[in-house]
Amino acid sequence: MADLLTLDEYRAIAAALDLPQNAFIDGTFRPAVSGKTFETVNPATGTVLTHVAACGAEDVDLAVSKARESFDDGRWSRLHPGERKDVLIRLCKLMTRNARELAVMESLDSGKTIYDCETVDIPEAIHVIKWHAELIDKIYDQVAPASDNHIAMVVREPVGVVGLVLPWNFPLLMLAWKIGPALAAGCSVVVKPAAETTLTALRLAELAHDAGLPRGVLNVVTGSGAGVGEPLGRHPDVDMVSFTGSTVTGRRFLHYSADSNLKEVVLELGGKNPCIVMDDAENLDAVAAHVVNGAFWNMGENCSAASRLIVHRDIKDALIERVKAHARGWIVGDPLDPQVRVGALVSKAHFEKVSGYLVTCKAETVLMGGAVVAEGFIEPTIVEAGRTSALATEEIFGPILTVIHVTSFDEAIAVANATDYGLAASIFTANGKRALRGARALRAGTVTVNSFGEGDITTPFGGYKQSGFGGRDNSIHAHDQYTQLKTIWLDLTDHADDSAD
Ligand code: NAP
Ligand code: MG
Numbered sequence: 029m030a031d032l033l034t035l036d037e038y039r040a041i042a043a044a045l046d047l048p049q050n051a052f053i054d055g056t057f058r059p060a061v062s063g064k065t066f067e068t069v070n071p072a073t074g075t076v077l078t079h080v081a082a083c084g085a086e087d088v089d090l091a092v093s094k095a096r097e098s099f100d101d102g103r104w105s106r107l108h109p110g111e112r113k114d115v116l117i118r119l120c121k122l123m124t125r126n127a128r129e130l131a132v133m134e135s136l137d138s139g140k141t142i143y144d145c146e147t148v149d150i151p152e153a154i155h156v157i158k159w160h161a162e163l164i165d166k167i168y169d170q171v172a173p174a175s176d177n178h179i180a181m182v183v184r185e186p187v188g189v190v191g192l193v194l195p196w197n198f199p200l201l202m203l204a205w206k207i208g209p210a211l212a213a214g215c216s217v218v219v220k221p222a223a224e225t226t227l228t229a230l231r232l233a234e235l236a237h238d239a240g241l242p243r244g245v246l247n248v249v250t251g252s253g254a255g256v257g258e259p260l261g262r263h264p265d266v267d268m269v270s271f272t273g274s275t276v277t278g279r280r281f282l283h284y285s286a287d288s289n290l291k292e293v294v295l296e297l298g299g300k301n302p303c304i305v306m307d308d309a310e311n312l313d314a315v316a317a318h319v320v321n322g323a324f325w326n327m328g329e330n331c332s333a334a335s336r337l338i339v340h341r342d343i344k345d346a347l348i349e350r351v352k353a354h355a356r357g358w359i360v361g362d363p364l365d366p367q368v369r370v371g372a373l374v375s376k377a378h379f380e381k382v383s384g385y386l387v388t389c390k391a392e393t394v395l396m397g398g399a400v401v402a403e404g405f406i407e408p409t410i411v412e413a414g415r416t417s418a419l420a421t422e423e424i425f426g427p428i429l430t431v432i433h434v435t436s437f438d439e440a441i442a443v444a445n446a447t448d449y450g451l452a453a454s455i456f457t458a459n460g461k462r463a464l465r466g467a468r469a470l471r472a473g474t475v476t477v478n479s480f481g482e483g484d485i486t487t488p489f490g491g492y493k494q495s496g497f498g499g500r501d502n503s504i505h506a507h508d509q510y511t512q513l514k515t516i517w518l519d520l521t522d523h524a525d526d527s528a529d
Contacts, residue, residue, distance in 0.1 A: 048230035054094040055243025072372040083251035095216040098244030116161035118239035139372030153204035160208035186214035188267030196222035268292035294499035299451030302444035303334035316350035322480035323429035382426030450492030
């Protein structure tokens with residue numbers, strides 16, 4: 029882990045940053061064909077950081093054609109896996125060398141705390157790409173059990189040109205989750221970062237170029253969802269789209285695919301994730317630390333945020349006291365201050381959306397917080413709300429924890445499952461059988477027991493129900509998204525004797 033600097037030192041680095049502005053296509057930075065730009069703002073201060081290329085369909089066409097060219101001529105897709113590994117490992121080294129710059133850039137662009145950028149986002153992004161890189165030359169294909177006269181091979185091939193459409197909450201890390209396996213598999217990619225957070229994706233593309241990634245293999249097209257995301261989703265020459273974002277937008281990609289070329293679509297979507305704490309949970313103080321981390325980490329702008337605390341009535345008050353004590357230690361403020369744990373929400377629009385839920389809180393029982401600290405900043409808030417309240421059902425994506433009490437384990441599971449989402453869930457109980465029964469009964473892609481978390485790079489991540497579609501990120505299973513299976517059937521029958529007759 030990096031040694032953290034002081035606020036003044038981070039400010040000095042921020043002031044000296046050279047911010048990228050142009051899209052990255054075919055190995056070079058280019059303005060939008062239209063010449064248009066949009067402002068990218070530091071949400072902590074409201075100041076304009078720089079102006080970024082506002083690309084459109086014509087830029088998407090160019091990026092896709094360059095990606096296609098690079099895929100078809102095999103400069104990456106048919107490179108020896110060991111050589112692909114070497115390039116990606118070199119990229120990881122360059123990212124490590126530039127980690128501090130990436131962390132400050134990410135914090136400025138998104139409002140995320142420098143603490144998280146330095147300790148999680150950037151090191152994890154490097155770790156994820158390295159993990160997939162090291163995997164490339166250790167994966168074997170299969171030979172099927174055919175007759176003695178045949179050999180049937182089942183081989184994996186890269187799916188082709190891939191569109192990667194990203195959210196703003198973990199800009200570089202989500203990019204790493206997708207380019208790690210996509211590039212490892214040999215695909216060529218066109219990335220559309222969230223308009224709010226384009227800077228680290230552009231910088232990464234430059235580092236990848238410096239690491240020796242051939243031109244055209246990794247393109248970054250900046251712009252809006254309508255201007256870039258939709259043309260990418262509808263493009264007839266894109267073979268697959270991997271998307272992370274809201275369920276509303278994710279659904280559109282299925283339409284785009286159906287209306288165009290039936291491209292593969294993988295969706296990682298939202299969540300309203302339950303955290304169940306039963307009356308036999310051990311060490312409520314340790315549980316409280318997990319609850320606070322689950323709810324308030326990354327300002328609650330986390331698809332797997334544990335935003336519903338489903339707690340047994342008998343321990344509710346004792347647990348809430350401890351949760352409040354831990355939450356008081358989460359300082360709200362300047363994201364560049366290394367002491368701060370709760371930074372700025374990503375944009376004015378998102379801040380206003382989350383502030384609206386604070387108004388909804390007033391009709392319920394606010395147990396802690398409930399106020400705006402300053403424009404862009406909301407304090408950690410805990411509210412006890414009815415089960416049908418918007419606070420208990422809608423994904424808020426802000427630092428608001430909703431408490432619901434129950435009187436039995438079966439009731440806890442039923443409440444936890446009473447949602448259209450199914451991304452993640454946690455159970456705290458000392459009863460091992462109950463924990464396992466619960467883990468099976470919860471309809472979620474990841475269930476953690478006696479902790480909050482998402483697993484790690486070795487475990488698949490994705491959602492049940494309306495939290496996901498078509499595949500998983502992370503682990504070796506992520507490669508399934510970016511590869512397709514081919515059967516090669518060889519007939520070994522010796523016909524030499526036949527012709528001799
Ligand atoms: P979003 O609005 O769905 O945006 C995601 C991406 O889609 C952005 O790049 C966005 O572009 C683009 N987009 C927007 N409208 C589009 C359209 N009509 N056609 C094509 N592309 C379009 O989500 P967000 O607000 O960035 O992120 C927050 C959401 O992501 C939350 O709901 C959260 O739960 C979810 N999330 C899920 C996971 C997961 O792994 N399951 C991880 C992180 C976040 P713009 O930048 O122009 O808006
Ligand atoms: Mg920004």
